[in-house]
Amino acid sequence: MKIVVCVKHVPDASADRVFADDLTVDREGTDGLLSELDEYAVEQALRLAEAGDDVEVVVLTVGPDDATAAIKRALQMGVGSGVHVLDDALHGTDVLGTSTVLAAAVTKAGADLVVCGMSSTDGAMGVLPAMLAERLGWPGATYAGRLEVADGHATIVREDDTARLTVEVDLPAVVSVTDQSGEARYPSMKGILAAKKKPVQTWDLDDLGLDPADVGLGAAWAHVVGAEPRPDRGAGQVVEDRDGSGAGAVLEFLAAGRYA
Numbered sequence: 001m002k003i004v005v006c007v008k009h010v011p012d013a014s015a016d017r018v019f020a021d022d023l024t025v026d027r028e029g030t031d032g033l034l035s036e037l038d039e040y041a042v043e044q045a046l047r048l049a050e051a052g053d054d055v056e057v058v059v060l061t062v063g064p065d066d067a068t069a070a071i072k073r074a075l076q077m078g079v080g081s082g083v084h085v086l087d088d089a090l091h092g093t094d095v096l097g098t099s100t101v102l103a104a105a106v107t108k109a110g111a112d113l114v115v116c117g118m119s120s121t122d123g124a125m126g127v128l129p130a131m132l133a134e135r136l137g138w139p140g141a142t143y144a145g146r147l148e149v150a151d152g153h154a155t156i157v158r159e160d161d162t163a164r165l166t167v168e169v170d171l172p173a174v175v176s177v178t179d180q181s182g183e184a185r186y187p188s189m190k191g192i193l194a195a196k197k198k199p200v201q202t203w204d205l206d207d208l209g210l211d212p213a214d215v216g217l218g219a220a221w222a223h224v225v226g227a228e229p230r231p232d233r234g235a236g237q238v239v240e241d242r243d244g245s246g247a248g249a250v251l252e253f254l255a256a257g258r259y260a
C-alpha cells in the first residue's frame with residue numbers, strides 16, 4: 001500500500017504575518033515550519049506503515065523553495081521519501097489551484113490512500129482534503145479522530161460533543177485527521193540523521209501536465225483586497241465596587257457589548 005501524506009509549509013504563527021506588495025503572504029520574509037496539524041497526518045501514516053507489511057509512505061507538498069523544510073521534518077519523523085511541487089507560476093495559487101496541483105501530483109505518484117491534516121494553521125479553511133478527493137474522483141472522509149485501514153477500506157471515527165460518526169470508504173481515498181487522532185512523535189536523532197539520505201523529488205507544472213494559466217494569482221477565485229495590522233486593544237474599563245453596585249455595572253457593560 002502506498003500512502004501519500006499532504007503537508008503544508010506555513011508561516012510560524014508566533015511571528016508577525018508579512019504581506020508582499022500583491023497582498024499574498026510573504027512566505028520568504030517569515031520563518032516557516034511544517035503546519036503543526038499536519039504532524040498528526042504524518043503520525044497516522046507512520047502508524048499504518050508500522051502496523052502493516054509493505055506500506056510505503058511519501059510526503060507531498062506544494063510550495064516555494066523553503067517548503068522543503070516541511071518535507072524534511074516529515075522525513076525526520078520517519079516518512080520514506082518526499083515530493084515537492086515547485087514552480088514560480090504557483091505564486092498566489094488559491095485552494096482551487098492547490099487542489100488541482102495536488103490531485104495531479106497524487107495521480108503521478110500513485111497512491112492507495114492520501115492522508116491530510118484537518119486544516120492548515122495559516123489558511124485554516126479545512127476544505128482542501130474534500131476538494132482533493134473530488135478532483136481525484138475518490139471518496140473523502142474528513143476530520144477523523146480515529147483512522148483504521150483494512151481489506152481495501154479506510155474506516156474513520158469522527159466525534160463531537162453530541163455524536164460519534166463511523167464512516168467507511170473504499171480505497172483509494174482521501175482522509176483528513178484531527179489533532180485527536182494520536183500524539184505526533186518527535187524526530188529521534190536516528191531519524192534526523194537518516195532523513196539526510198532520503199530521496200526528495202521536485203516536480204514542476206510541466207511534469208504534472210498542468211497549464212500555468214490554470215494556477216497562480218491570475219487564476220485564483222479569491223483575492224485579498226486589503227490587509228492592515230489589527231488595531232491595538234484599548235485600555236480596559238475598571239469597575240470599582242465600593243457600594244455593592246459593581247455586579248450591576250459589570251452586567252450593564254456585558255449587555256452593552258452584547259458579550260452574553
Ligand SMILES: Cc1cc2nc3c(=O)[nH]c(=O)nc-3n(C[C@H](O)[C@H](O)[C@H](O)COP(=O)(O)OP(=O)(O)OC[C@H]3O[C@@H](n4cnc5c(N)ncnc54)[C@H](O)[C@@H]3O)c2cc1C
Nearest residue numbers: 006062063092094095116117119120123124125126127128
Ligand atoms: C506558494 C504558495 C502561495 C500561496 N498563495 C496564496 C494566495 O495568494 N492566496 C490564497 O488564497 N492562498 C494562497 N496559498 C494558499 C494555498 O492555496 C493553500 O494551500 C490552499 O488554499 C489550501 O488552503 P488552506 O491552507 O486553508 O488549507 P486547508 O484546507 O486548511 O488544509 C487542509 C490540509 O490540506 C493539506 N494542504 C493544504 N495546503 C497544502 C499544500 N500547499 N501542500 C500540501 N498539502 C496541503 C494539508 O494536509 C492540510 O492540513 C498559497 C500557498 C502556497 C504554497
